[in-house]
Amino acid sequence: MKTSEIRALFSVVSRPEVVSLAGGMPAVTALPLDAVGSMIGELVSGMGAQTLQYGSGQGDPRLRERICDVMALEGITDASPSEVVVTVGSQQALDLVTRVFIDPGDVVLAEGPSYVGALGVFQSSEARVRHVAMDDDGLIPEAVEEALLESRAAGDRVKFLYTVPNFHNPAGVTLSEPRRQALIELANRYDLLIIEDNPYGLLGFEHEPLRALRARDNQRVIYLGSFSKTFSPGLRVGWVLAPLAVREKLVLATEAQVLCPPSLTQYAVARYLDTQPWREQIKTFTELYRERRDATLESLAALMPAGTTWTRPDGGFYVWLKLPHGLDAKLMQPRAVNAHVAYVPGIGFYADGSGREYMRLSYCYPEPDRIREGVRRLARVIEAELDLHTTFDTVDTGTFRAVGPGTRTPQVPDVESYVGPANRDTFKDDRA
Numbered sequence: 465m466k467t468s469e470i471r472a473l474f475s476v477v478s479r480p481e482v483v484s485l486a487g488g489m490p491a492v493t494a495l496p497l498d499a500v501g502s503m504i505g506e507l508v509s510g511m512g513a514q515t516l517q518y519g520s521g522q523g524d525p526r527l528r529e530r531i532c533d534v535m536a537l538e539g540i541t542d543a544s545p546s547e548v549v550v551t552v553g554s555q556q557a558l559d560l561v562t563r564v565f566i567d568p569g570d571v572v573l574a575e576g577p578s579y580v581g582a583l584g585v586f587q588s589s590e591a592r593v594r595h596v597a598m599d600d601d602g603l604i605p606e607a608v609e610e611a612l613l614e615s616r617a618a619g620d621r622v623k624f625l626y627t628v629p630n631f632h633n634p635a636g637v638t639l640s641e642p643r644r645q646a647l648i649e650l651a652n653r654y655d656l657l658i659i660e661d662n663p664y665g666l667l668g669f670e671h672e673p674l675r676a677l678r679a680r681d682n683q684r685v686i687y688l689g690s691f692s693k694t695f696s697p698g699l700r701v702g703w704v705l706a707p708l709a710v711r712e713k714l715v716l717a718t719e720a721q722v723l724c725p726p727s728l729t730q731y732a733v734a735r736y737l738d739t740q741p742w743r744e745q746i747k748t749f750t751e752l753y754r755e756r757r758d759a760t761l762e763s764l765a766a767l768m769p770a771g772t773t774w775t776r777p778d779g780g781f782y783v784w785l786k787l788p789h790g791l792d793a794k795l796m797q798p799r800a801v802n803a804h805v806a807y808v809p810g811i812g813f814y815a816d817g818s819g820r821e822y823m824r825l826s827y828c829y830p831e832p833d834r835i836r837e838g839v840r841r842l843a844r845v846i847e848a849e850l851d852l853h854t855t856f857d858t859v860d861t862g863t864f865r866a867v868g869p870g871t872r873t874p875q876v877p878d879v880e881s882y883v884g885p886a887n888r889d890t891f892k893d894d895r896a
């Protein structure tokens with residue numbers, strides 16, 4: 465196990481002078497906090513015997529019913545509450561699925577780049593991650609097929625394909641309709657299991673949600689969902705939808721891990737879905753995120769130097785930016801922090817050490833004006849980096865040196881050593 469690129473930024477992003485485009489924290493202040501507060505208070509005073517008690521390992525039956533209603537919004541109409549396991553965020557769902565399927569040395573196919581929290585889980589189970597190329601339409605099915613056949617020919621056991629089809633973290637792209645169909649056909653042809661991780665699916669800006677992969681195949685797709693982005697990440701409520709045989713193992717695994725998911729937060733989510741206008745709240749969130757996405761894309765277009773490219777998300781939280789040729793986002797990071805702007809270097813989203821020329825920008829948390837200021841600072845840092853690059857061919861940490869034979873290994877600075885020790889108590893970012 466190792467520290468993720470995002471954890472390494474903990475101490476930096478909580479400083480008020482730094483514009484953080486790093487963390488993926490949902491804008492929970494857009495929730496009706498008083499209404500949610502009284503709802504939770506009433507739950508405890510009215511139903512304390514249940515809400516403060518242990519519950520079922522599989523999760524509260526009422527909540528599992530409501531989860532099926534939520535999934536119907538993405539075309540999953542055949543799900544039964546008995547196939548749902550409630551988890552401590554979809555992060556625990558990822559961990560459970562990995563425990564059930566992975567033995568050390570097994571191969572997991574995953575987009576390149578991929579969600580950092582999933583990579584951490586796969587690595588801690590000693591799975592080998594093989595990245596598969598994606599483009600503006602998401603994962604490329606032909607590349608999946610090639611990776612699968614090559615791995616199998618090499619004698620590797622490919623246990624599953626892990627994919628985030630909607631508003632990808634970190635790439636910001638969405639799997640197109642034809643590719644969804646192609647992936648399902650491929651899964652059937654090659655008997656491949658798909659883990660569909662979908663925390664952002666209802667946060668689209670331009671169109672109704674696309675039909676989930678699970679809506680097209682109820683045997684080969686295991687679906688992971690979350691209330692972290694549509695309601696609150698602090699409640700830590702997510703879920704897995706899996707065929708019954710798998711569901712049984714998942715319940716055993718979760719009982720071994722946490723006995724049962726927290727009762728109070730499960731009741732809170734179920735009550736929220738029963739009594740509050742949650743669909744309107746999702747609209748409020750998407751309006752707010754759309755405005756922040758627009759601020760990001762407009763400022764990038766106005767300010768970024770030639771040679772910089774980026775994705776254009778139509779939902780979710782993230783833009784994936786590629787630096788001009790030769791620049792390294794990890795090496796540049798201390799200079800960006802010095803200029804009071806933070807991002808996550810792309811290297812954190814690959815299991816194989818690639819991605820140095822990329823960075824993830826999150827627009828979910830800062831207000832639009834702060835985003836504009838952050839992009840302005842970032843553009844200046846990139847321009848300065850380009851100047852240095854042209855002058856010296858490569859750049860080092862703070863001191864510059866010309867490159868001669870044998871001197872090409874750059875010193876990668878540790879952000880903590882640059883900004884001072886992390887203060888874990890004041891950490892405000894998330895792992896998103």
Ligand SMILES: Cc1ncc(COP(=O)(O)O)c(C=O)c1O
Nearest residue numbers: 553554555579633690692702896
């Ligand atoms: C793709 C993806 N999967 C899973 C998670 C975990 O979410 P949670 O555990 O809060 O449900 C995140 C969080 O950012 C994510 O982006």
